[in-house]
Amino acid sequence: NATVSKEVEFGVCTVTCGIGIREVILTNGCPGSETKCIVRVEECRGPVDCGWGRPISESLASVKIPCIFIPPENRFTYVWKMLIPDQQSLILPNDSAILEVHRDTHPVAFQCDTRENNELIASVKYTVYTTAELETRRLRRPDTDIVLVFVLITGVIVCVGVIFALIFVILHWGAVKAFWASKIGKGSREEQSSSQGSRIASGSALASAPTPTPSPSQIDTTGQEEEHFPEWNN
Incomplete structure (x- = not known):
C-alpha cells in the first residue's frame, strides 16, 4: 500500500570488520498483524x-x-x-x-x-x-593460571592483615591486656554472684520449711511422766 508510510531499520552486522550481512527490517506496513518483518538481507561492511x-x-x-x-x-x-x-x-x-x-x-x-x-x-x-x-x-592452562594468581593475591592479603593485627597488638599491648583482664574479671564476678544467689535460695528454702507439730500421743506421754514424778515437778 503506497499510502502507508513504511519505516525501515537495519539489523546488526554479522561482523565487526571486513564484509558481512545484515537484515533489513520493516516496522510499519507489514502483512497481517505483524509489527516487524524482514524485507531483505544485504551486505554490510566494517573497518578494513x-x-x-x-x-x-x-x-x-x-x-x-x-x-x-x-x-x-x-x-x-x-x-x-x-x-x-x-x-x-x-x-x-x-x-x-x-x-x-x-x-x-x-x-x-x-x-x-x-x-x-x-x-x-x-x-x-x-x-x-x-x-x-x-x-x-x-x-598452558589459562584457567589454572588465573586460579593461582587469585590464590596468591588472597594469601598476600591475609598475611598483610595478620601482620597489621600483630603490630596493633604490640603497640597497644597495655590496652589489650586490660581489656582481657576486664573480660576475665567480669566472668569471675558473674560466676560468684550466681553461686551466692544459689546459696541464698537454699537458705530461704530451709527457713520457710514448716516446724513439725507434736502429736497428741506425745502430749499424753509427757503428762503421764509429770504425774509419776511429782517430786521432780515440785
Whole structure:
C-alpha cells in the first residue's frame, strides 16, 4: 500500500570488520498483524583492518588460515603476504581464500588482503608458531593460571592483615591486656554472684520449711511422766 508510510531499520552486522550481512527490517506496513518483518538481507561492511585472526584448523605439522570473505568465494581476489620484520612483505603465489602452511623452525607471520574491483575490503594477519611452541601453548592452562594468581593475591592479603593485627597488638599491648583482664574479671564476678544467689535460695528454702507439730500421743506421754514424778515437778 503506497499510502502507508513504511519505516525501515537495519539489523546488526554479522561482523565487526571486513564484509558481512545484515537484515533489513520493516516496522510499519507489514502483512497481517505483524509489527516487524524482514524485507531483505544485504551486505554490510566494517573497518578494513581485522587485526590478528585464528586458524580454522591446525596440527603439529601444518595450519590452515583463511581470508575474510562471504560467499561466493570467487567474487573476491586474495593477496597473501609473508610479513618479514624490518623488510618489505613477500607476496606469495597462492591466490586462494585458504592457505595451508607447514610449520617452520621459527614463527612466521602472514597477512591476507581481500579485494573487490581493486578495492581493499578486509585485511587479516596470522602467526604460525613452531611445533615446540604449539605444544607449549597447549600445555598452558589459562584457567589454572588465573586460579593461582587469585590464590596468591588472597594469601598476600591475609598475611598483610595478620601482620597489621600483630603490630596493633604490640603497640597497644597495655590496652589489650586490660581489656582481657576486664573480660576475665567480669566472668569471675558473674560466676560468684550466681553461686551466692544459689546459696541464698537454699537458705530461704530451709527457713520457710514448716516446724513439725507434736502429736497428741506425745502430749499424753509427757503428762503421764509429770504425774509419776511429782517430786521432780515440785
